[in-house]
Amino acid sequence: MWGRAARRRCPRGLRRGREALLALLALLALAGLGAVLRTRRGAGTAQPGSPSTPRPPRSGRREPVLPRPELSEDALGARGEAVRLPLEGVELRLQQESIQLHQINTYLSDRISLHRRLPERWNPLCKEKKYDFENLPRTSVVIAFYNEAWSTLLRTVYSVLETSPDILLEEVILVDDYSNREHLKERLAEELSALPKVRLIRANKREGLVRARLLGASMARGEVLTFLDCHCECHEGWLEPLLQRIYEKESAVVCPVIDVIDWNTFEYLGNSGEPQIGGFDWRLVFTWHVVPDRERIQMRSPIDVIRSPTMAGGLFAVNKNYFEYLGSYDTGMEVWGGENLEFSFRIWQCGGTLEIHPCSHVGHVFPKQAPYSRSKALANSVRAAEVWMDEYKEIYYHRNPHARMEPFGDVSERRQLRAKLQCKDFKWFLDTVYPELRVPEDRPGFFGMLQNKGLKRHCLDYNPPDENQIEGYQVILYPCHGTGQNQFFEYTSQKEIRYNTRQPEGCIAVEVGTDVLIMQLCKETVPENQKFILEDGSLVHEQSKKCVQAVNKDSSNSFVPLLRECTNSDHQKWFFKENMS
Ligand code: UD2
Ligand code: MN
Secondary structure, three states: OOOHHHHHHHHHHHHHHHHHHHHHHHHHHOOOOHHHHHHHHHHOOOOOOOOOOOOOOOOOOOEEOOOOOOOOOOOOOOOOOOOOOOOOOHHHHHHHHHHHHOOOHHHHOOOOHHHHHHOEEEEHHHHHOOOOOOOOOOOEEEEEEOOOOOOHHHHHHHHHHHOEEEOOEEEEEEEOOOOOOOOHHHHHHHHHOOOOOOEEEEEOOOOOOHHHHHHHHHOOOOOOEEEOOOEEEEEOOOHHHHHHHHHOOOEEEEEEEEEEEEOOOOOOOOOOOOOOOOEEEOOEEEEEEEEOHHHOOOOOOOOEEEOEOOOOOOOOEEEEEHHOOOOOOOOOOOOOOOOOHHHHHHHHOOEEEEEEEEEEEEEOOOOOOOOOOOOOOOHHHHHHHHOHHHHHHHHHHHHHHHHHOOOOHHHHHHHHHHOOOOOOHHHHHHHHHOOOOOOOOOOOEEHHHEEEEOOOOEEOOOOOOOOOOOOOEEOOOEEEEOOOHOOOEOOOOOOEEEOOOOOOOOOEEOOOOOOOOEEEEEEOOOOOOHHHHOOOOOOEEEEOOOOEEEHHHHOOOOOEEEEOOOOHHHHHHHEEEEEOO
């Protein structure tokens, strides 16, 4: 279904590309550069949505570009196991400083070989898979980096060269996004100049990851672009499945499974079971999900591609022409964030597919926390919402009142792109691609901060210690802050008080026999202990017939919401507010 949609729509843009290419071919032929043509030809004539135009079979080695040097058995972390150095004094301090600077234990990373092996983390069936090596498109691997540590960056490069079949790798393009660290200057250029197929280009101002990647892409000679972050390690056989899939279907954008490399121990985690797919919550934060049954029944085997509503963002392969046809990236996005959801929406809404290949695994170091400022992420998300989400952007704004005020620049070109490609609307995306995501009702007057009338500006608040584990803690009262997030609730027509800024969504509940409000996961059929009646400002727990009241905690000045017999007190009155005004 996806393929057909893409095929119908693509030719117009492509035709123009083909005309340009024909003109270029004529010029080159005149200049006697016929030899160049043979390697470039396949790229320009490809039809998105259909198998690649056959190109003359190529020859080349199936072995990796570089052999992996032998490592001694006792080399640190040589097989991806966890390492904890027994340090004290100066060394311990240096390790802590390295974590402070990079939010990654680069002191340890520097002591682990740049050529280490990884434990097998793929489904054993992947080893049996056969590939059309001679026919597969070649790829340029594009890696943008900003102030990355030496060893994590170099390990990424070596790992690509030591795992990618020579015949499939056109080149590795490193894009320095205007880093200011000494080790990334001449020393890096020198180190890389000794490596085959590696090119280094430098931005002459800080571009942010979107434009840095595009800078790399603009120089790429491969038929496929494969993007990686600059702190990755590729698992054996990671590249072939990506290219094979794009060879079969050019409008497929394919991600590897992202395995976790621990920022502190450099352990290579991950498992060979079913990968997770990408989603998002209504704050437009990327989330991971198990594969839904509707997708599982479509898979022909456990190692078939899995369609995913969204991608994490850093690691994917795409046919270069198709990427350009789709409008590459939104160059109005700065630094970090938002581009992954924007691209995901665009791929699906404009006729492509976004998939994860279970046989392609790549490790990624998730830092302890963000190593550089990501304050531009909000504007990037707003751009994505403004261009792709139609009226559903309101659901996002309700949960991020501040986003409405964010200057996001001009998106008219991106909207034109959407019109030109005749992309489907967001409702189609939600219904077809991501039906698991519940669309909030957001009835006027029934969402936002839930403020108590008897107290001065205090709101219901839920602050789970772990974003990924939202059940089980107590709901509290906190000064209203008006930024959505932990104070955003929606009262639904099913009588739930949903905490639906996150995925999966929480619902306020009362544990039987207690007066305490806690968070539980919402259910398909609403459990009795999650039902509340909001009437004339009173919030009645239906099961116990008691009212939610702001109760003074141990005669201090702090209050908690608890169930009490209903009175008419203002401490039992609640009202929703959308923002602080
Ligand atoms: C995730 C993605 C990342 C990107 C981001 C959303 C994965 C594994 N990672 O965050 O690729 O999609 O979500 O935007 O899916 N960089 C620059 N210039 C900058 C900032 C970053 O070149 O101004 C580089 C950076 O060095 C790295 C890449 O862009 O190679 C991604 O940045 P990150 O690793 O800080 O993002 P991450 O993994 O937290
Ligand atoms: Mn990263």
